[in-house]
Amino acid sequence: MLVNDCMTRHPILISPETPASEAQKIMSENNIRHLPVTGAGKRLEGLITRQSFALAPDVLASLDVWDITRYLSGLNVKNIMLSGDKIYTITPQKTVERAARVMNEHKIGCLPVIEDGSVVVGIITESDLLDALQEMLGMPEKGVRVTMRMPDRPGEFAKLSEALGEHMMGVIGIGTYPSRRREGYWDVVLKIRKVSCPEVDAVLSKIPDQEIIDLRDVV
């Protein structure tokens, strides 16, 4: 899955000259947490997040109540947005895992997706990645979810898929990771549709050297 497949296209964009109060209104009305700031030709100039509205206390402390109002009304998007190297971006042809890693590394909640240097074509956020995770594990559809533990050597997965193929079982979600509990083993999560738990148990428990460590039909 590439960024192109799971990003949100046509995000709401805002121009740098918009008053900050309006940006705040747009975000709360549309229930979004990130707002890319663009100039002509949808070119990225900055990014507004919920934190952008948290003003530094020392700025406000020096003002009296009336000055605060004036100060706030004069505030534009370009005064509060993140810009320059504080924004991390990604292109549509990168993988989702790369997007996840960038976001994780920098502890950020979204990446504007850009093309042609700086033209915004979409945005990928934490929720998009969580959606992608659900989809990859076959969440939207009903089925049996099984976790198999198998030794870390070539040919083990082939045994599993052979067994599945023999019984015409359709896999709609899959994920693997090195076993947390047992060194030298991998856990494979599969979601299989149109079968019942006993059917899956009967087929997969017979595979030599592998074991079913979790089996459920309610995810």
Add this chain to the structure above:
Amino acid sequence: MAETSTDSKRKGAPVLNIENLSVAYKVRGGEIEAVQDVSFDIYRGETHGIVGESGCGKSTVAWAIVNFLGANGYVKRGHIKFQGQDLVGRTGEELRRLRGDQIAMVYQDPMQALNPSLRLGDQMKEVLTVHRDMAEDEAEERSIQMLDRVYMPDPANVMKRYPHQISGGQQQRVVIAMALLNNPALLIMDEPTTALDVTVEAAVLDLIAELRRDFDTAIMYITHNLGVVARVSTRVGVMYAGEMVEKGTVEQLYENPQHPYSQGLMRCVPKLGADKASSILYPIRGRVPPPDSRPAGCVYGPRCDYIEERCRRERPKLRYLPNGVAVRCHFAEEIDPSQWRPSEDLELPTVGREDGPGQTILEVKDLKKYYEVQGGSLRDMVGVADKRYVKAVENATFKVDKGRTLGVVGESGCGKSTLIKTIIGLEDTTSGEAVFMGFDVTDDISTRDEKLIQELQMVFQNPDSTMNPSYSVGRQIARPMERFKTVPKKEIRGEVIKLLRAMRLGENYYNRLPRQLSGGEKQRVGIARALASKPDLVLCDEPVSALDVSVQAAILNLLLGVQHEFNTTLIFIAHDLSVVRFFSDDVAVMYLGQIMEIGPADAIYAPPYHPYTEALLSAVPIPDPKVEQKHIRLEGSVPSAIDPPSGCRFHTRCPRRQLLPDGGKICEEELPPWREIGDGHRIFCHIPEETLRTFDPVISTENIPVTKQSQPLKQGS
């Protein structure tokens, strides 16, 4: 992928949110509210259809979104929110910034959107170089990619051409490609396929559906064609007289229309799936009121069959029914469309005449019409070069019996109109025989006997351009009577009024001028004029294509009634296959000047088909989202008639050629034989009848519930 929970979650806020929108035009002596109280939302990756007859305010809504209302138009009330930000009440500069390049429009006529004096490539590149500051060569590359994306053949070459050098369907693709170059969030399409042939239209509609998925664009699709809406939309709003009278999902609307107007619309479009007897059209009486004279209560009241006192008094509000459909009708829950009966004053034609074939009135044999092409070379000018011809009609052979209707269908440029122009004598024939009631009609009209001219009359597509604007209706109709002396001079006026009455037009129309008539009324006058000389054969060239569906239904029923009353024979040209089926006893399918298949109407619409007929049928948009249609799309465009393909003219695009040995080599080399299927049904194809019979029907109607119309139909007068 099916609509899943993640999908709906991903949708988020609507791209376009229109709330209680009213648009008014300032005119002399006040203002006119063209659109009132329209509300709808469009989400990412969704196509929202807007349907309604002309003059219902569909385009006005679209123009309001892009602030294209003209100097005297303005948004009177309501909000237009695009991407969460209100567009109403902003200055031009602000709007430009808000909308930026995020809204694109595609109009009906692609030539209006393309600059005829610039190469297509330059026009496309400009979008990118101006809006995105892209370098020239990069823009070129991107444009070519996009042309490829909309399945334009040979895109690099198309970039160098001028708009007039490509076909209409291709022009529309260029416009769509241009609209998508900027990756807009909202695409407004205003009747984008109305001017295209069915086969091209089908391809463009497929393309729109595909692009919507790929680019996640929100599409607002305006059309009057219920079949097209059923094919492309996810949700639909029905507009009538400036108001949204019903909105819901496509399935809801087509299965169970709630508003009497939606129900009426459904009843006046011919359905290809149903059999002929049940495809009676029930026109809606009256017509859409102009914006300045809308009734006080329910706007649809005067045309509604269920009108009650409350409808006259109180304007209904748009309200939501339990199933999520919004409808603007006081009595939506109480109205059961299956209980609907045509009202007493509605004229319905008789169907299923069982009088069998009468005497043959017109017999055409091997009729050819070639036009000489003037070459530009010196050899041409001196006259020594080989003459080249446009072979507009090739070996047409058919006969028409008295009192029956022959329908002629085919894409534009297939020679339908040339065929009837030749018969009526507006063009002389190149060779072949055409015998009409014992007279030879291969010669030009100027040499014909007056008696013969009187027996052959024609109804044209566009009544505007065939009527003298300064002659009153009565005079227009009286003229043929005077000319042919079919009626004594003193009785002409009475006779004209009789004809007007037969056209349901009343005596008060006698002194009106064409500009005082609506499109449907003009066409009625056109038909009356054609019938004035009491002809035996009337040739109709697309008489209903330019009309709204409800008017179309009335005109078709009228023609059927007239035919029944006067026992007139008709040749009926149309590009709409569903109309032809409803209307005709026999159908001829033409391709590139050649009749490909001819036979009784019901036989044409069921296997065995000619592969071309099969492709045409699979392209027809059917106003029922549940009907399953085979997916056959013809590649490329109709070849030039100057140099038609050798052998079978259809071989370059035939999807069934592979059924023959050698990949259909014989199709390129030899003219196909006429295969007699029986009962006058003939197919011009190399593929043997047994194979043709194995084709599955294009339209599977298994899922369609039989419409409850058991009561005997009223006999037409």
